Every structure is written in structure tokens, then in C-alpha cells.
Amino acid sequence: MQPIEYIKELAKRYAEEALSDRGERILNLYREHNSKKIVRPPVLVFEVPWGEFAPKEEELQCKCEDNQYHGVESEMRLALFQLKHFGGDYIVHPYYRVHVGLNGTGIGISVKEKIIPSTTGAYIMAHEYEDVLPDYESLEKINNPIYSLNNEYTEKRMEFIGKIFGGIMPYKKAGHSLSFATWDRIPMYHGVDNSLTDLYERSEFIHAMVEKFTQIYESQIDQFEKLNVLDTDPYYIHCTPAPTYDLPAKDMDNEKIVAKDVWIRIMAQIFAVVSPEMHDEFDFRYTKRLFDKCGLSYYGCCEPLDNKIDKLRQFGNLRRISITPWANVESAAEQIGNDYIFSYKPNPAFVASPTFDPEPVIEEVERVIKACLKNNTPIEFVLKDISTISGNYNNLTQWVETVNGVIDRYY
DSSP, X not given: OOHHHHHHHHHHHHHHHHTSHHHHHHHHHHHHHHTTOOOOOOEEEOSOOGGGTGGGOGGGOOOOOSHHHHHHHHHHHHHHHHHHHSOTTOOOOSSEEEEXXXXXXXXXXXXXXXXXXXXXXXXXXXXXXXOSOOSHHHHTTOOOOOEEEOHHHHHHHHHHHHHHHTTTSOEEEEOBXXXXXXXXXXXXXXXXXXXXXXXXXXXXHHHHHHHHHHHHHHHHHHHHHHHTOBOSOOSEETTEEOOOTTSOOOOTTTSOOOGGGSEEEEOOGGGGGSOHHHHIIIIIHHHHHHHTTSSEEEEOSSSOOTTOHHHHTTOTTEEEEXXXXXXXXXXXXXXXXXXXXXXXXXXXXXXXXXXXXXXXXXXXXHHHHHHHHHTTOOEEEEEOOOOOOTTOTHHHHHHHHHHHHHHHHHO
């Protein structure tokens, strides 16, 4: 069988899932959920350490050697595997998305680091960063990147995808989402310890650095808007459900897309260790400039925010707040009420052992559900940042089943 014939057969299986009634039902669940209605909480699994188990699973063995075919085959195989084994409320679009090609000039500096890779096949790595932004002079090297359309790439990609999916399922161009992490990037260029100590010891220097990156992101939003490459139909904004009644899904070939049509997401993970006032001074005030450009916003990742929710209220379009296992969920739910979506990130340590123990998961999920029901708070469970599952994907299968079992008792 030729590669094109083989991959078209796989595309038919993928299309069955993509075009199923289940997809439309969950899409409607997402929209109701993002309207802050109290519906059954979505359950999702992302950032899976595929490398720990993919090499030994027949369902995940790619047969196409050509790089282009291999990439599409791998994408479909991973999606089909997840839908079968730990799908939860995960869905894929009813059309294949070809993200338009972009050229970028970069920002004028690059990361210098030492890396210790995982020995298990997981994607997690240890990084030691060299300080390439030690002083004001070094900040002058930073430039706003210039973006331009790569029409040749997009046209060739559309033609290639058409050979695979033509007559099987729709395919069309898609844009790019806005997800920024100033306080992931600054430690990569300045070092983690330097970035934290300089908040106190060289605060004006850090303000100058944050201003540089904020201007980079402002420029990127403006350029993406001008190039008409913003994504108005994402299903996920950094692992969480994005479909909503409040933002339009536009055809980028025939309609003008502006930043007010789309989501934006920002986080500051290393600020888990700073006060609310310092978080506000060095991140929230800059974040507001970016959030104000867009339609809806989502803040947070792994940093506990239960003691900073009052500060987050300065964002007029905030719809979703990330709440981690290290947060006080009762306090967070009481403060959030029905104003925002409580995006709970369950503890990934509970899927890390060789065998799965449901008891701590049940306890965790019940505690969160009770706190949210008490305060009329919409909630979602998004398992991510999964460093290891000890090579056993059944941990994820059982985690989804356990969480859904608890939800069934309350919704």
C-alpha cells in the first residue's frame, strides 16, 4: 500500500471521530460552560508523557517514513489513542486545520542553557540558564520581531492536506492563538535566581525588562491582527476549553479578524513565591495592557492564585482562572463565586506511580466539587504538567474514570 493510500484509510477513522455527534455535544457543553453556567464539569488530559509508552504501543506506531506524511499520521494516531483510552471530554475539530505559515525575525537574543533530558522518554527536562540580560546595555539588543505571511508554505500545505483529507472531511486554514508567558521567558534569558532576587535588588531594571517583553507582545498582537492570522476557532486555550458564545468564529479568508474576537492567556509561574503586591507590580499591570486588547482572557498555570484573586479583578474581560493543587480551593471558590471559571489543575503526582490509587483522586475531586457547588462556581478538571506515569497509560484511563465517577454523584 502506498503512503497516500494508507494514510487516507487512517484519515477515515479520524474523520469518524471528528464528525461524530459526540463532538457536537461536547462542543455545546464547552459553550455553556464558558458562559459560566453550572453544567457537568469538563474533564481533560493534556501534556501527556507519550515517550514513556508510545514506543511499545502498536496503535502508536507510524508506518509512513516521509516526514510530511509521518507528521500527519502521528498527529492522528495520538488523537485517536487519547480518544480511545483517556479522552474524557476531549474532541477534535470537524475539519482539519492548516495553520497559516508565518515568518518571524526573532527578538535579537537567544537562550543559552545546559539541559539534562529525561531518561524515561518523558518530555520534561532540567534547564540551567545563563544570564544573557545582565544589564541595561544588554536590553538594547532586544527587538520587536517582524512577522510576515509565508504564503508559499500555506499553499503547499493546503495542497498536501487536500490529498489526504479530500473527499473524507473538510480542511481549511486556521490562525494562531495568543498565549504569552513573560515570566517564563525572563528567567530563560536572565536566570531564575537572578530574576527573583532582582525584583527586590534591581526593581527598576526588572521593570525595564518586563516593559521590553510587553512591547514585544503588543507588537505581535497588532501584527497578527493586521495580517489577519488570529485564531477565532480554537477548541483549547492552553489545555482548557475555548469555544464560547461570546466570541465569533470567523472565516479568515473572507472576514476581518481583530484581537477583540479572540482569547488571550498569560501566566507567571515563578511568581508562586512572591506577594500579591509584587505580583501586581511586576506582572498584572503589564498583563492588563495585553488583556485589554483582546476579547476574553485566561490567567494562570501552576502558580497558586487563591490569595491574589482580588488583584485579578482588574482585568475586565477575565473569564478563567487557573487553580492549582497548592491553592486553598475553598477560599478560591468563595472569592471566585460565579464571576469566573474555576480551572482546576489536579495533582499529577496521583498518576505517577506504577499502579493507580483512586482514593487520593476521589478525595481531591470531591473537595473541589463541594467548594464550587457551595459558591455556584463553574469548574473544569484539566490534568496537565504530567512529568511521568511510570510508563503506564492506564493510570490516565483510570484517572478519567475515577474523576467522572465522582462527578456523576454530584451533577
